Amino acid sequence: MSLVRAELSRLLARRFTQLMLVLLVGAFVVTIGTTVASSHVPTAAEWERAEFQVVQEESRQEQMQQLCESGQGTTDFCQTLSERKPRLEDYLFGVFVFEREIRDLVYFMVAFLALFSFLVAASFVGAELNSGGMTNLLLWRPQRLTVLGTKLGTLLASVLAVAVVATVGYIASFWVIAQVNGLPGDVDAEFWGDLAMVVVRGLLLGLGAATLGFCLATLGRHTAAAMGVVAGYAIVWEVGARIVMEVVETGRPETFMLSTYLGAWMDGRVTFYDGPCVGSFAECSYSLTWAHGLIVLTALVAVVAVGAFASFRQRDLA
Amino acid sequence: MRAGASYTDSVEVNHQIVVRRGHWTIQPRRTGLPPTGVTLTVGFNAMSVVIQIEGLRKTFRTLRGGARVALDGFDMTVEAGQVHGFLGPNGSGKTTTLRALLGLVHADDGRMAVLGRQSPAELPAVAGRVGAIVESPQFFGNFTGRRTLRLLATAGGVPHDRVEEVLDQVGLRDRGDERVKGYSLGMKQRLAVASALLKQPELLILDEPANGLDPAGIREMRDLMRDLAAAGVTVLVSSHILAEIQLICDHVTIISRGRRVVSGPVSEVVSGFDKGEYRVRVAGHERAAEVIRGAGLPVTVHDDHFVVGDLADPAWVSETLGGQGMWVRELTPLTPDLESVFLQLTGTVPEPGAHKQVDDAVRPGAEQDLSVTVVEGDAK
Ligand SMILES: Nc1ncnc2c1ncn2[C@@H]1O[C@H](COP(=O)(O)OP(=O)(O)O)[C@@H](O)[C@H]1O
Ligand SMILES: [Mg+2]
Numbered sequence: 014m015s016l017v018r019a020e021l022s023r024l025l026a027r028r029f030t031q032l033m034l035v036l037l038v039g040a041f042v043v044t045i046g047t048t049v050a051s052s053h054v055p056t057a058a059e060w061e062r063a064e065f066q067v068v069q070e071e072s073r074q075e076q077m078q079q080l081c082e083s084g085q086g087t088t089d090f091c092q093t094l095s096e097r098k099p100r101l102e103d104y105l106f107g108v109f110v111f112e113r114e115i116r117d118l119v120y121f122m123v124a125f126l127a128l129f130s131f132l133v134a135a136s137f138v139g140a141e142l143n144s145g146g147m148t149n150l151l152l153w154r155p156q157r158l159t160v161l162g163t164k165l166g167t168l169l170a171s172v173l174a175v176a177v178v179a180t181v182g183y184i185a186s187f188w189v190i191a192q193v194n195g196l197p198g199d200v201d202a203e204f205w206g207d208l209a210m211v212v213v214r215g216l217l218l219g220l221g222a223a224t225l226g227f228c229l230a231t232l233g234r235h236t237a238a239a240m241g242v243v244a245g246y247a248i249v250w251e252v253g254a255r256i257v258m259e260v261v262e263t264g265r266p267e268t269f270m271l272s273t274y275l276g277a278w279m280d281g282r283v284t285f286y287d288g289p290c291v292g293s294f295a296e297c298s299y300s301l302t303w304a305h306g307l308i309v310l311t312a313l314v315a316v317v318a319v320g321a322f323a324s325f326r327q328r329d330l331a
Numbered sequence: 332m333r334a335g336a337s338y339t340d341s342v343e344v345n346h347q348i349v350v351r352r353g354h355w356t357i358q359p360r361r362t363g364l365p366p367t368g369v370t371l372t373v374g375f376n377a378m379s380v381v382i383q384i385e386g387l388r389k390t391f392r393t394l395r396g397g398a399r400v401a402l403d404g405f406d407m408t409v410e411a412g413q414v415h416g417f418l419g420p421n422g423s424g425k426t427t428t429l430r431a432l433l434g435l436v437h438a439d440d441g442r443m444a445v446l447g448r449q450s451p452a453e454l455p456a457v458a459g460r461v462g463a464i465v466e467s468p469q470f471f472g473n474f475t476g477r478r479t480l481r482l483l484a485t486a487g488g489v490p491h492d493r494v495e496e497v498l499d500q501v502g503l504r505d506r507g508d509e510r511v512k513g514y515s516l517g518m519k520q521r522l523a524v525a526s527a528l529l530k531q532p533e534l535l536i537l538d539e540p541a542n543g544l545d546p547a548g549i550r551e552m553r554d555l556m557r558d559l560a561a562a563g564v565t566v567l568v569s570s571h572i573l574a575e576i577q578l579i580c581d582h583v584t585i586i587s588r589g590r591r592v593v594s595g596p597v598s599e600v601v602s603g604f605d606k607g608e609y610r611v612r613v614a615g616h617e618r619a620a621e622v623i624r625g626a627g628l629p630v631t632v633h634d635d636h637f638v639v640g641d642l643a644d645p646a647w648v649s650e651t652l653g654g655q656g657m658w659v660r661e662l663t664p665l666t667p668d669l670e671s672v673f674l675q676l677t678g679t680v681p682e683p684g685a686h687k688q689v690d691d692a693v694r695p696g697a698e699q700d701l702s703v704t705v706v707e708g709d710a711k
Contacts, residue, residue, distance in 0.1 A: 019486035026482075028473050145469035148435060149526065152463050153487045155434045155454040329391070329436040 016154060020167040029136045033129050037179060040125055044118065045186050052109030052195040063104035070099040102198050111191035112198025115184065116211060120279065122183050123215030127222040130172045131239070135226035137168055139236030148330050161325050165227050172223045176216050184208075214279055214303070221314050228314075228321035246271070264288045265299065271313070278306030380444075381534050381565045382409035382432065387441035389427055389589075401427040402438070403589035409567050409582070414560045416580035416597070417569035418673060424589040425569040426466050429538050433463055446534060459487065462532030464523040464540065472512030476503055476522050479511060483526050497525040502551060516543030524555070535559060537568045541575055553579050573670040583669070585676055592676045597669065604667040604675065609645055611652075612636045612661035619657050623648065638665065 024030055055063070102110040138161075141147040147160075154160050191197045229239035251272055258266035267273040267285045277283045281303045290297035389402040402424045409415045419425050430436040432443050434451030443450040446457040470479050480494045498504045501521040511519065520543050527535060537556075541549050556566050556579050570576050576583060577597060584594035593600055612635065613619045620637040624630045629640040639648065649659045 015488045016486055019482050022485065023482055026474060026478065027471075140471070144471060146471055148465070149470070149483065150486060151435065152433060152461075152465070153458060153483060153530075155451065155458045327437065330430075 016160070016163045017167050019150075020164050021171065023141075024133075024137055024168060024171055027137065027140070029140070030133055033133050034175070037125065037129050037175075041122070041179065041183055041186075044121065045183075045190070048109055048118075048187065049190055049194060051107060052190065053107060054194060055105045055108050055196070059105055059108075060101075063101050066104040067099045067101055074099070100199065102196055105196070109187075109190055109195030110198040111187060111195065112200050112204060115187055115208065118187060119180075119184065119208070119211050119215065122180065123211075123218060123279065126176050126179065126215065126219045130176070130219045130223035131226035131243075133172065133226075134168055134223040135230040135239035136236040138164060138227050139230035139234070139239065142231065142234045143236070145331065151330065157326050158322060161231065161322060165224065168227060169220055169223055172219060173216065176219045180212055180216070184212075210281075211279070218275075218278065221310055224314050224318055228317045231321040231325055232317070262288065268301070271309070273301060274306040274309040276306075277301040278303050278310060379411040380408060381411050381413075381446055382407065382567060383442070383444040384408070384428065384432065385442045387428065387431060387443065388439045389424075389431060389436065390439055401589055402431070402441075405441070405586060405589055406591050407584050407594065409565060409584075411565050412560070412563065413582045414556060414566045414568070414580045416576035416583040417567055417586065418573065418576050418583055418669075419569075419571065419586035421571055423586045425586060426538055427589075428586070429463070429465050429536055429567075429569065433461075433465065433536070435465065459530055460533045461536065462527030462530055462534070463536040463538075464520075464527050465536075465538045470511045470519065470522065473510060475508050475510055476514070476518075476525075477507035479522065480507075480526060480529060484529055487530055489529050493529055493531070497528045500528060500555065501525045517545055517548045520544055521548070524552070528559075533564060535564050535566045537566065539569055539571070541570060541572060549575070573668070573673050577669040585673060587676065593672075601667055601669055601672055604672045606640050606667075607642045608638055608640045608665040609642050609648065610636055610638055610661065610663045610665055611648060611659060613652060613657050613659050615657060619652050622652065622655060622657075626651065636661070 102108070102113060138147075141150075150160055151157065188197070226239045229242050230236050233239065233242070251270055255266060255270065258269070263269075265285070265288060267283075273283060273285075282300050284298045284300045286294060287297050287299045384405060384407040387402050387405040389400075391399045391401055393399075405424065405428060407417070407428070417425055417428070427436060431438045432445060432450055434454045437451075445454065446460060448454065448457045474482070477494060477498065480497065481491055483489075484491055484494055495504070498507045501524050503518065503521055503525060506514070506518065511522065514522065520540060524537065524540060527537070535556075540552055544552060553575070556568065560566055568576070568580065580597055582595065583597050583600055585592045585600075593603075595603075611619065611623075616635065616637050617632060620630045620632045623637075623639050628642065631638045642648065645662050645664070648662060652659055
């Protein structure tokens with residue numbers, strides 16, 4: 014317990030952590046601020062025009078429907094025909110509609126939180142390995158796995174706490190903006206359920222990013238090692254190998270890319286065109302779901318974590 | 332049992348001590364013999380051995396396949412209450428030894444024990460009683476000295492009052508709220524010592540504590556070590572500065588190229604190298620040298636004096652020369668200091684054969700480390 018307390022105060026006392034927290038808050042304030050500035054409560058005239066446009070659109074959709082039903086439209090066109098009923102919010106411009114925009118905003122936040130977690134985690138252990146702070150601590154507690162494990166555990170708990178507070182604050186802010194200066198939109202139980210799932214996935218992603226950053230920095234004994242690995246992976250594999258795969262026409266190159274699984278995890282499902290198949294997209298595509306993402310990303314983090322702890326247990330410390 | 336504690340007990344003699352090739356064992360007496368009626372008091376103070384290292388080996392391997400032998404079968408024994416100097420030239424393996432002892436480096440071979448517990452396996456059990464600084468320790472530059480110590484105190488479950496005490500003890504009380512980044516090397520070294528003292532250790536291990544200290548700092552460090560020793564703390568201090576070791580240490584282990592060259596009480600180590608040499612100044616010293624040489628003693632003649640060796644009693648020189656009308660003006664024993672011993676010992680490549688003699692002369696044998704006194708008769 015005393016070790017947890019010590020690690021927590023170390024984490025909070027670090028300049029880098031403080032800087033990242035400030036950046037996090039700053040980014041949120043900017044996002045929220047621009048939203049507030051670019052939104053307004055629709056005027057009576059705007060309402061009227063929007064209502065008129067909705068009516069127009071409804072009748073246009075009806076015509077299309079009839080056209081397709083009578084077999085006059087092309088199949089492709091009729092397949093892609095929107096089934097979504099037009100809504101008022103779609104025709105109110107410069108108005109923040111919570112239901113329509115929060116999902117992308119949360120994605121932005123998740124990306125930011127993941128980056129934040131990764132960097133804070135990498136520097137938390139990297140700086141200590143590099144400066145000899147870890148050695149000092151091990152002289153007090155000569156139990157390597159306990160010390161490293163406590164460090165990681167404390168870090169993950171802190172990251173989770175920050176992420177939860179940030180997420181709740183972030184979404185609540187936009188909800189308030191919608192109420193005061195925009196429109197909530199069509200928010201029902203299903204909407205909230207979906208949003209909650211996105212948030213939960215985002216939080217797990219943040220924890221995974223933190224673990225990955227921590228373990229990569231432990232393996233490389235340096236903060237920069239973690240960033241180097243990620244940058245190297247992105248350039249060599251995501252860009253380089255992708256180009257090579259396209260040249261040699263490897264089937265389903267996306268299945269070899271971590272970014273695919275990241276997308277699948279966050280979006281729930283990603284669909285790609287399946288190489289040699291000939292036909293329409295609907296016929297020639299394959300999907301990866303969040304479950305694929307979960308398996309691949311968890312396996313990745315687990316392998317790196319086991320490697321980091323095993324290596325740390327054995328190695329000679331400077 | 333704490334370090335230095337000893338254990339005594341009285342037993343009816345129904346066992347016998349069998350000594351074989353320098354090792355003793357206690358075995359039951361053959362049955363059927365009449366009872367001896369003798370009680371033995373067996374005193375046993377194995378716990379007074381605070382650090383025990385045997386046959387420690389470590390080879391550092393680089394990624395490119397290079398190998399550097401840092402420790403090559405090193406032995407060391409430190410007993411409770413000693414201020415033990417750990418002396419060796421740069422790169423001889425002092426830091427590696429201390430790191431291995433403290434579980435920071437994995438030894439390839441050998442046995443180590445600290446305060447009676449195997450290292451590194453049982454180190455957690457005694458870590459709270461061992462304060463250590465290994466090589467110039469680094470701290471987070473952005474933390475103040477006080478905060479650095481508080482964090483360690485929190486991690487080690489030491490009350491925060493203790494932080495103020497040690498800051499005072501190492502002379503950093505008024506600078507405790509400054510960032511470590513702004514500390515001089517000597518101040519960082521003091522902070523390191525403070526961190527080692529935090530847990531009120533029974534055993535203090537200091538790796539080159541004089542590094543970066545100014546003369547006043549070195550003196551304070553010396554006084555601090557003396558105070559701690561007086562308070563019963565066992566101190567192991569490594570250094571390549573001989574004068575320092577001779578001033579503060581009562582025992583010394585000299586290491587060279589990863590092997591123990593010699594160890595024992597400083598005075599014994601030094602006197603082991605005493606060749607009974609005296610410097611003699613006398614008018615007409617060349618003629619006098621001839622006289623002494625005539626008596627069969629080794630003499631080396633210098634510009635204005637000569638040196639005579641193998642001299643048991645210096646009075647003999649003044650008597651002999653005085654008898655011939657030569658009056659001795661100076662007769663000074665040339666006792667070796669640790670420095671000359673050190674240079675003599677470490678200047679040579681350690682070959683097992685050559686060092687054996689030196690080791691044998693002053694090295695306390697393994698049986699003596701576990702000192703067992705057997706007192707016959709009823710001691711109670
Ligand atoms: N981490 C390491 N990697 C490779 N060689 C090392 C390492 N640490 C020490 N050595 C080598 O081991 C030998 C002993 O070093 P060290 O124990 O630091 O000596 P000392 O403290 O007596 O000056 C030296 O030759 C040194 O170069
Ligand atoms: Mg050293």
